[in-house]
Amino acid sequence: MNKKTINYLTIGLLSLFFAGMIASCKHDDDEVLTPTDPVVEPFKGLDSVYTIERFRVLSIPTQLSENLTWSINDSLISQNSELEFISPKATTYPLTLKIGNNADAKVYHSKIRVTKEAGVLSKYISKVFDFRPAVGQFMNEIPEYNQGNTAVNMLQKANASLVGSNSTMISLGGFGGYVVFGFDHTIPNLDGRDFKILGNAFFGNAANDPRSGNCEPGIIMVAYDKNKNGKPDDNEWYEIAGSEYFKNTTVKDYSITYMKPNENKTPVAGSEDWQADIEYIKWTDNLGNTGFKTRNVFHSQSYYPLWFTDASYGFTGTRLKDNFYDQSGNGSYWVGKSYEFGYADNAPNNDEASNIDISWAVDRNGKYIKLPGIDFVKVYTGINQEAGWLGEVSTEVAGAYDLRLK
Ligand SMILES: [Ca+2]
Ligand SMILES: [Ca+2]
Ligand SMILES: [Ca+2]
Structure with missing residues (x-):
């Protein structure tokens, strides 16, 4: 290679380098200028097909x-x-x-x-986007927390639990705790109910009300991926107005804050001299109430998500009226009443009440909104109640599926 060739090569490489710089600058500009929604041409009639x-x-x-x-x-x-x-x-x-x-x-x-689609669609959950549970007796157990796990690890575990046909249960803890998941296609909003959310609710054999038992209703929100960016954006969410939505016993914009407990203030959980800890996790709400989440004798691990390092954390959402009551009158038999429709973990999985109609979605003002379908679902615990020896009412999610995709 002579000197001239090397010069040409250098110039060539420099040119490439500058071209690359210009290209990357241009690319940066493009990213700043790219609008979220595609530019729409003025209407010139319909395409033929x-x-x-x-x-x-x-x-x-x-x-x-x-x-x-x-x-x-x-x-x-x-x-x-x-x-x-x-x-x-x-x-x-x-x-x-x-x-x-x-x-x-x-x-x-x-x-x-x-x-017909090119690939194979799954009617089940394809991805969990977010998992942020409240405190509760199943916390750190389903899914299981291991020492050193971060929020990223716990989200992976929520994915392992909920994605696909062999899904298993996760617990959302007390009021506000949530999970956000999505599907690999849009669930169409057709006449009637469109999708099902699985939980672990059942009706009690000895319950006087045949539709009472282990029912722990969770609020459902749905999102249609209007801007088609593959994720739920804040302005794409709508609440499913279940049977309680318009009642004055339902509190909108209820906020709660949970304080990290001192795990050492009582004798070692589960030890011989340890009793249920009735002042375990302090909470306050935006109505001026304060109370404690109790720790019962059945679950001795921490009820505060151990991958959360903050001294407190909280949630805001729609709070339903307490649905558990002491049927026995002596504290021995508590049952939770199933609400009529529109909630998660509120009726057995084979009951029609676990099926949801996308047409029940409402906007922030309670006005029904007509969505063509939905891509994402959020479920959060809708009750803030301690049900005697059963402990806090906490929604569980064990999967979900599209009722339209056969
Ligand atoms: Ca529908
Ligand atoms: Ca989106
Ligand atoms: Ca449950």
């Missing part, structure tokens, strides 16, 4: 403010400026869009071709 896989949402934005009527055959399917269409069936639908009112309405025709 749209193609989408089943269990995916097809969006046809028009940006029009006139009266719109989207229909398939004779069925009206939407009156929004943006059509969001999803189908569980691979078939072709004739689509009609009518713009404006009767006499001078413009009518456009198209087709939506729904194809």
Whole structure:
């Protein structure tokens, strides 16, 4: 290699280097400037055909403010400026869009071709995004905490528990404790109930009310991945308005704070001279109440998530009326009443009450919102109650599945 060649090479490499720098600068600019939502062209009529896989949402934005009527055959399917269409069936639908009112309405025709998906879809949970439990008697046990585990490790364990068809149970602890999970497709919102959340609820054989027993209702929130970025964003969440939502016994925006306990202030948990610790974990709420989560004789490990290092932590959400009561009158037989519909871990897994209709979703003002489907679910414990010797009421989640994907 002569000197000239080396010079050319150097210049070439330098040019590449600068080109690379420019490219990377440009890339950075792009990242800053890229809008979250795609730019929408002005409406120029419908395409002759749209193609989408089943269990995916097809969006046809028009940006029009006139009266719109989207229909398939004779069925009206939407009156929004943006059509969001999803189908569980691979078939072709004739689509009609009518713009404006009767006499001078413009009518456009198209087709939506729904194809079978390329890969294999799972009807079960595909990913757990977040796990932040409250304090409770199953804390650090399901899933199991090992010395040195971090929040990342515990999230992996929640994934190992909940993903797929062989899911096992995790406990969310007392009020507010939550888990967030998602699916590998959009669960369509069709007529009736669309998905099921599994728990460990059962009705008591000796309960006077046949729909009472081990029912520990959890609030359900749902999110449709509107911006299609593969994760739930804050503005995509809606609460499922269960049977108690509109009652004045339900407290919205209830906040609770749990204080880390001094594990050494009583005799060693489980030892001979140890009694149930009735002043174990102090809590305060935004209504001015304060109380203690007790430690019972059945569970001697710490009830405070040991991977949380803060001296206190808290939650805000919808609080349901206490549902456990002492049927025996002497403290020996406590049962929890199942609420009618719309909660997790509130009825046996084979009961219709464990199935959820996406149409029950409401916005922050309690107004029903029509979602085409959902990609993510959040469940949190909706009760703040100590049920005698049973301890705190805590929602368990043991999986979930799409009722539409067969
Ligand atoms: Ca539905
Ligand atoms: Ca999103
Ligand atoms: Ca339970």
